[in-house]
Amino acid sequence: MSDAVPRTSASKGRKVADKREAILGAALELFVSRGFHGTAVPQIAKQAGVGAGTIYRYFESKEALVNALYREWKSRLATHLLAEFVPTGDARVQFLAMWRRMADFVEQFPTGYAFIELVHHADYLDEESGAVAERYLQLAIAYIATKQMQGEFRPGAPELLWSLVEGAFMGLARFAREGRLELTPETVDAAGESAWEIVRPPQP
Amino acid sequence: MSDAVPRTSASKGRKVADKREAILGAALELFVSRGFHGTAVPQIAKQAGVGAGTIYRYFESKEALVNALYREWKSRLATHLLAEFVPTGDARVQFLAMWRRMADFVEQFPTGYAFIELVHHADYLDEESGAVAERYLQLAIAYIATKQMQGEFRPGAPELLWSLVEGAFMGLARFAREGRLELTPETVDAAGESAWEIVRPPQP
Amino acid sequence: MSDAVPRTSASKGRKVADKREAILGAALELFVSRGFHGTAVPQIAKQAGVGAGTIYRYFESKEALVNALYREWKSRLATHLLAEFVPTGDARVQFLAMWRRMADFVEQFPTGYAFIELVHHADYLDEESGAVAERYLQLAIAYIATKQMQGEFRPGAPELLWSLVEGAFMGLARFAREGRLELTPETVDAAGESAWEIVRPPQP
Amino acid sequence: MSDAVPRTSASKGRKVADKREAILGAALELFVSRGFHGTAVPQIAKQAGVGAGTIYRYFESKEALVNALYREWKSRLATHLLAEFVPTGDARVQFLAMWRRMADFVEQFPTGYAFIELVHHADYLDEESGAVAERYLQLAIAYIATKQMQGEFRPGAPELLWSLVEGAFMGLARFAREGRLELTPETVDAAGESAWEIVRPPQP
DNA sequence: CATGAATGAGTTTTCATTCAT
DNA sequence: TATGAATGAAAACTCATTCAT
Numbered sequence: 001m002s003d004a005v006p007r008t009s010a011s012k013g014r015k016v017a018d019k020r021e022a023i024l025g026a027a028l029e030l031f032v033s034r035g036f037h038g039t040a041v042p043q044i045a046k047q048a049g050v051g052a053g054t055i056y057r058y059f060e061s062k063e064a065l066v067n068a069l070y071r072e073w074k075s076r077l078a079t080h081l082l083a084e085f086v087p088t089g090d091a092r093v094q095f096l097a098m099w100r101r102m103a104d105f106v107e108q109f110p111t112g113y114a115f116i117e118l119v120h121h122a123d124y125l126d127e128e129s130g131a132v133a134e135r136y137l138q139l140a141i142a143y144i145a146t147k148q149m150q151g152e153f154r155p156g157a158p159e160l161l162w163s164l165v166e167g168a169f170m171g172l173a174r175f176a177r178e179g180r181l182e183l184t185p186e187t188v189d190a191a192g193e194s195a196w197e198i199v200r201p202p203q204p
Numbered sequence: 205m206s207d208a209v210p211r212t213s214a215s216k217g218r219k220v221a222d223k224r225e226a227i228l229g230a231a232l233e234l235f236v237s238r239g240f241h242g243t244a245v246p247q248i249a250k251q252a253g254v255g256a257g258t259i260y261r262y263f264e265s266k267e268a269l270v271n272a273l274y275r276e277w278k279s280r281l282a283t284h285l286l287a288e289f290v291p292t293g294d295a296r297v298q299f300l301a302m303w304r305r306m307a308d309f310v311e312q313f314p315t316g317y318a319f320i321e322l323v324h325h326a327d328y329l330d331e332e333s334g335a336v337a338e339r340y341l342q343l344a345i346a347y348i349a350t351k352q353m354q355g356e357f358r359p360g361a362p363e364l365l366w367s368l369v370e371g372a373f374m375g376l377a378r379f380a381r382e383g384r385l386e387l388t389p390e391t392v393d394a395a396g397e398s399a400w401e402i403v404r405p406p407q408p
Numbered sequence: 409m410s411d412a413v414p415r416t417s418a419s420k421g422r423k424v425a426d427k428r429e430a431i432l433g434a435a436l437e438l439f440v441s442r443g444f445h446g447t448a449v450p451q452i453a454k455q456a457g458v459g460a461g462t463i464y465r466y467f468e469s470k471e472a473l474v475n476a477l478y479r480e481w482k483s484r485l486a487t488h489l490l491a492e493f494v495p496t497g498d499a500r501v502q503f504l505a506m507w508r509r510m511a512d513f514v515e516q517f518p519t520g521y522a523f524i525e526l527v528h529h530a531d532y533l534d535e536e537s538g539a540v541a542e543r544y545l546q547l548a549i550a551y552i553a554t555k556q557m558q559g560e561f562r563p564g565a566p567e568l569l570w571s572l573v574e575g576a577f578m579g580l581a582r583f584a585r586e587g588r589l590e591l592t593p594e595t596v597d598a599a600g601e602s603a604w605e606i607v608r609p610p611q612p
Numbered sequence: 613m614s615d616a617v618p619r620t621s622a623s624k625g626r627k628v629a630d631k632r633e634a635i636l637g638a639a640l641e642l643f644v645s646r647g648f649h650g651t652a653v654p655q656i657a658k659q660a661g662v663g664a665g666t667i668y669r670y671f672e673s674k675e676a677l678v679n680a681l682y683r684e685w686k687s688r689l690a691t692h693l694l695a696e697f698v699p700t701g702d703a704r705v706q707f708l709a710m711w712r713r714m715a716d717f718v719e720q721f722p723t724g725y726a727f728i729e730l731v732h733h734a735d736y737l738d739e740e741s742g743a744v745a746e747r748y749l750q751l752a753i754a755y756i757a758t759k760q761m762q763g764e765f766r767p768g769a770p771e772l773l774w775s776l777v778e779g780a781f782m783g784l785a786r787f788a789r790e791g792r793l794e795l796t797p798e799t800v801d802a803a804g805e806s807a808w809e810i811v812r813p814p815q816p
Numbered sequence: 817c818a819t820g821a822a823t824g825a826g827t828t829t830t831c832a833t834t835c836a837t
Numbered sequence: 838t839a840t841g842a843a844t845g846a847a848a849a850c851t852c853a854t855t856c857a858t
Contacts, residue, residue, distance in 0.1 A: 019843090034327060037241030041828060051844040056829065121382070123238070156394050159384050160376070164398055167375015168368040175367035178325070190360050194368055197401030223818090245853055246820085255819035257855075266853065427822090442735060445649030449849060459823040464850065529790065531646065564802050567792050568784070572806055575783015576776040583775035586733070598768050602776055605809030631839090652831055654841085663840035665834075674832065 020058050022048040024072065027065055032114045036066055036124060067129045070119055073112045074129075078136055080105045091152035092196055099169070099192035100185075106173045107183050114177055117170060140166075144199070153199045161199050168195045224262045226252040228276065231269055236318045240270055240328060271333045274323055277316045278333075282340050284309045295356035296400055303373070303396035304389075310377045311387055318381055321374060341366075348403070357403045365403050372399045428466050430456040432480065435473055440522045444474055444532060475537045478527055481520045482537075486544050488513045499560035500604055507577070507600035508593075514581045515591050522585055525578060548574075552607070561607045569607050576603045632670045634660040636684065639677055644726045648678055648736060679741045682731055685724045686741075690748050692717045703764035704808055711781070711804035712797075718785045719795055726789055729782060749774075756811070765811045773811050780807045 026047035030039040041062055045052040059065040081101050086094065106113045119125060120133070140162050147153035153161065172191050175181040230252035234243040245266055249256040263269040285305050290298065310317045323329060324337075348362035357365065376395050379385040434456035438447040449470055453460040467473040489509050494502065514521045527533060528541070552566035561569065580599050583589040638660035642651040653674055657664040671677040693713050698706065718725045731737060732745075752774050759765035765773065784803050787793040 035241065037239060038327065040826080045844095052828095053830075053844050053846095054842080057842070062828065123242070154398065157385065157391070159379060160391060160395055161398070163375040163379035163385060164372040164395060165375075167371040167373065167378070168402065169371065170375065171367040171369075171371015172364070174371070175363055180363050181361065181367065187361070187364060191364055191368060194358065194365070194402045197404065198372065198398045200401070203407065244851080249820085256821090256853090257819050258817085260854070261817075443647075443649060445647060446735065448847080460849095461823055461825095461851075462821080465821070470849065531650070562806065565793065565799070567787060568799060568803055569806070571783040571787035571793065572780040572803060573783075575779040575781065575786070576810065577779065578783065579775040579777075579779015580772070582779070583771055588771050589769065589775065595769070595772060599772055599776060602766065602773070602810045605812070606780065606806045608809065611815065653833080654831075657841085664832090664842095665840055666838090668833070669839075 019048075019050055019054065022050065023055055023058055023065070024069055027069055028073075028111055028115055031066065031069070032111050032118060036062075036119065036122065063124050063126070066119065066124055067126050069115065070125060070129050071132050073109075073116050074132055074136065076109070076112065077105055077116060078139075091147055091150075092200070095196050095199065096189070096192045099195060100188055102169055103172075103183055103188040103192075106176065110177060113173060117173070137162075147199075151201060154201050164198050165195055168198065223252075223254055223258065226254060227259055227262055227269070228273055231273055232277075232315055232319055235270065235273070236315050236322060240266075240323065240326065267328050267330070270323065270328055271330050273319065274329060274333050275336050277313075277320050278336055278340065280313070280316065281309055281320065282343075295351055295354075296404070299400050299403065300393070300396045303399060304392060306373055307376075307387055307392040307396075310380065314381065317377060321377070344370075351403075355405060358405050368402050369399055372402065427456075427458055427462065430458065431463055431466055431473070432477055435477055436481075436519055436523055439474065439477070440519050440526060444470075444527065444530065471532050471534070474527065474532055475534050477523065478533060478537050479540050481517075481524050482540055482544065484517070484520065485513055485524060486547075499555055499558075500608070503604050503607065504597070504600045507603060508596055510577055511580075511591055511596040511600075514584065518585060521581060525581070545570075555607075559609060562609050572606050573603055576606065631660075631662055631666065634662060635667055635670055635677070636681055639681055640685075640723055640727055643678065643681070644723050644730060648674075648731065648734065675736050675738070678731065678736055679738050681727065682737060682741050683744050685721075685728050686744055686748065688721070688724065689717055689728060690751075703759055703762075704812070707808050707811065708801070708804045711807060712800060714781055715784075715795055715800040715804075718788065722789065725785060729785070752778075759811075763813060766813050776810050777807055780810065 023044065027039070027044045030044055030047060034043075041055055042052045044065075045055055048055075055065065059068060081098065084097075084101065086097070125133075141158045144153055144158035144161050148155055148158060148161075168191075172181065172183075172188075176183045181187060227248065231243070231248045234248055234251060245259060246256045248269075249259055252259075259269065263272060285302065288301075288305065290301070344366050345362045348357055348365050351357035352359055352362060352365075372395075376385065376387075376392075380387045385391060431452065435447070435452045438452055438455060442451075449463055450460045452473075453463055456463075463473065467476060489506065492505075492509065494505070533541075548570050549566045552561055552569050555561035556563055556566060576599075580589065580591075580596075584591045589595060635656065639651070639656045642656055642659060653667060654664045656677075657667055660667075667677065671680060693710065696709075696713065698709070753770045756765055756770035756773050760767055760770060760773075780803075784793065784795075784800075788795045793799060
């Protein structure tokens with residue numbers, strides 16, 4: 001149920017990495033279920049199986065912890081999306097492929113994705129986290145603008161299209177999280193087809 | 205700038221209603237800007253111009269207050285949407301009209317709408333608030349199902365369509381709140397046209 | 409044993425002043441016996457007979473409390489010394505009168521005087537406390553310089569004379585505190601006669 | 613700038629002594645600048661260039677460390693004073709010589725001297741430290757009493773004279789530490805002349 | 817009714833000390 | 838022997854709630 005997080009450093013710093021990952025994992029789950037302010041640091045420690053003080057050996061403060069977590073999951077998502085990104089080919093195919101990759105991520109890391117949404121623009125996110133988020137947003141905007149210039153996406157403010165598409169996906173993910181929908185390939189594809197219509201150039 | 209909240213009870217309990225409304229108004233603004241756990245009850249009292257103890261004459265607890273606020277705004281939104289709802293006529297026209305009414309609401313009550321989103325499914329919402337939300341959701345689902353049966357909306361799980369459309373609108377509202385988009389009539393309509401494509405039956 | 413502190417505000421704010429005074433009194437005693445860092449805020453609260461949180465209604469922080477205490481006692485001492493100060497007359501008589509007034513203060517407020525010494529130049533004293541201390545020091549320096557110009561005090565850097573005289577008095581007070589001396593009028597006067605020799609102009 | 617501390621044990625345990633001395637040196641500096649409770653043990657370890665656990669190989673606890681430090685410096689001061697002590701000759705000359713030796717010590721080991729003053733009668737000093745201090749004090753008292761019996765010091769409680777003289781010197785040292793005076797030979801001698809007047813028998 | 821001073825349980829964070837390596 | 842990561846008890850401080858006025 002808790003999102004599996006693969007080891008980062010391999011050989012000697014094993015134990016250290018283990019503790020850091022345990023803390024991050026525990027924090028992720030608790031933040032998502034109880035919120036940032038609703039989660040006490042000793043709760044995280046207990047869930048991670050470490051002492052309360054240990055958390056402060058790895059993170060300067062509770063805020064530093066939530067920021068590290070945010071950056072980690074934000075870039076994990078970006079990596080996931082860009083890993084198999086094929087910039088050529090039919091716009092619709094590309095769009096649907098991306099949509100499926102997003103859904104893949106949500107299925108693999110439901111808590112991680114929920115967390116990203118949860119803390120979006122929260123006041124405990126620091127400047128760097130904001131910058132990271134902004135960078136990815138600008139990437140999406142730029143991609144949309146390019147497609148629009150090629151006549152493959154509907155014209156208009158690229159921010160507008162992105163807000164609608166991202167929002168639609170978030171809505172889907174939220175319903176899946178709430179158990180109102182199941183993310184079967186069929187559902188994901190059906191949703192993707194609908195979402196494609198948002199950006200598709202109007203038919204003549 | 206702060207969402208104007210019209211009196212609820214009219215005749216004699218004017219002073220009483222005033223205080224209640226002042227508390228709700230102050231809480232709304234503070235919850236949106238600082239979050240539920242980030243807002244102290246005495247802060248709310250100060251902003252509302254009442255004593256801290258007074259809040260507990262109108263609400264059993266901080267949780268009761270946030271729940272009252274949630275139900276109030278949730279039903280205010282529903283009232284706003286249903287007030288001029290015309291169930292007949294072209295599905296597309298109906299959809300766009302609804303979309304515009306939603307945008308109206310966001311423009312009139314930006315903080316109120318932000319609040320509804322903010323506390324969605326927070327763990328301090330009680331059963332009744334959940335039931336209220338559920339009721340409105342089922343209304344939307346039922347409406348979609350009806351339209352689907354009439355062949356005016358794309359087929360599929362009505363929950364799926366609703367998750368996408370509501371999500372798209374939330375994305376729009378969020379971008380407006382963040383200053384990335386301005387909710388001009390043109391923007392709202394363009395967004396509505398795009399969103400309509402989500403539910404529109406596929407062209408032959 | 410604990411230094412008696414006369415009421416400041418008289419009529420209505422009685423209870424409030426009482427609590428503030430109780431906190432200041434408890435803090436004074438604990439800081440003197442256990443040191444600033446060695447005294448926990450809840451300890452102060454317990455000794456003062458108030459809740460731990462109450463202290464923060466009267467003082468912004470533990471540091472603010474110790475600073476308020478320092479300024480209060482520093483100016484209480486100054487007031488005590490200047491109250492009956494007679495700037496005219498024989499320098500020796502003036503010196504001895506002042507010496508006795510100092511000793512009076514130490515006898516009346518042993519803990520208060522010990523506290524002033526204790527926190528002198530501690531790093532938790534803020535700028536204003538430093539300024540207060542500096543002001544009184546400059547007053548003493550200026551007085552000495554004046555007397556020197558009149559040929560009634562030994563020449564040399566006034567700071568030097570003051571460091572010796574103040575130091576000598578602090579030594580006396582410390583021995584009294586430690587029970588090695590009793591501050592009888594005879595002892596105080598004998599000490600004063602000796603201390604007077606520090607500043608007395610050399611005999612021909 | 614940091615007081616140089618010569619090796620204690622000489623022959624084989626060189627490395628060991630080095631570590632012990634490094635710890636003592638680091639602790640001295642930190643205790644003086646941040647206070648006992650304000651200094652964390654790992655801080656001392658870092659400044660000393662050893663592991664935190666290593667400190668506990670040399671000292672049972674933080675308190676044991678501060679006590680060892682106190683005894684070391686207290687006896688270092690005594691040794692310094694008694695090293696060249698010439699018990700015969702004119703009382704005034706003897707007094708002034710002693711005064712200069714004290715000033716020498718403060719100039720050579722400003723931090724060490726400041727430390728002795730700092731922890732004087734702090735509650736973390738143990739019985740043995742108290743006994744050490746008491747021993748040296750009794751030495752001074754006995755010396756004064758002897759001089760008094762020889763009619764070379766002013767009569768009265770020897771504790772009184774000592775409290776004044778020691779206090780005067782501490783005042784001088786404090787002003788030097790605060791940069792208000794510079795301990796030039798002239799200043800030290802002028803101060804010594806003044807201090808001598810404290811104990812000098814009254815002129816007929 | 818309304819108040820706001822008072823509170824203690826709970827929060828984040830620090831730190832003296834231990835112990836596996 | 839030396840280390841420093843780990844810890845839990847304790848620190849400073851906050852805040853939802855109560856209750857005397």
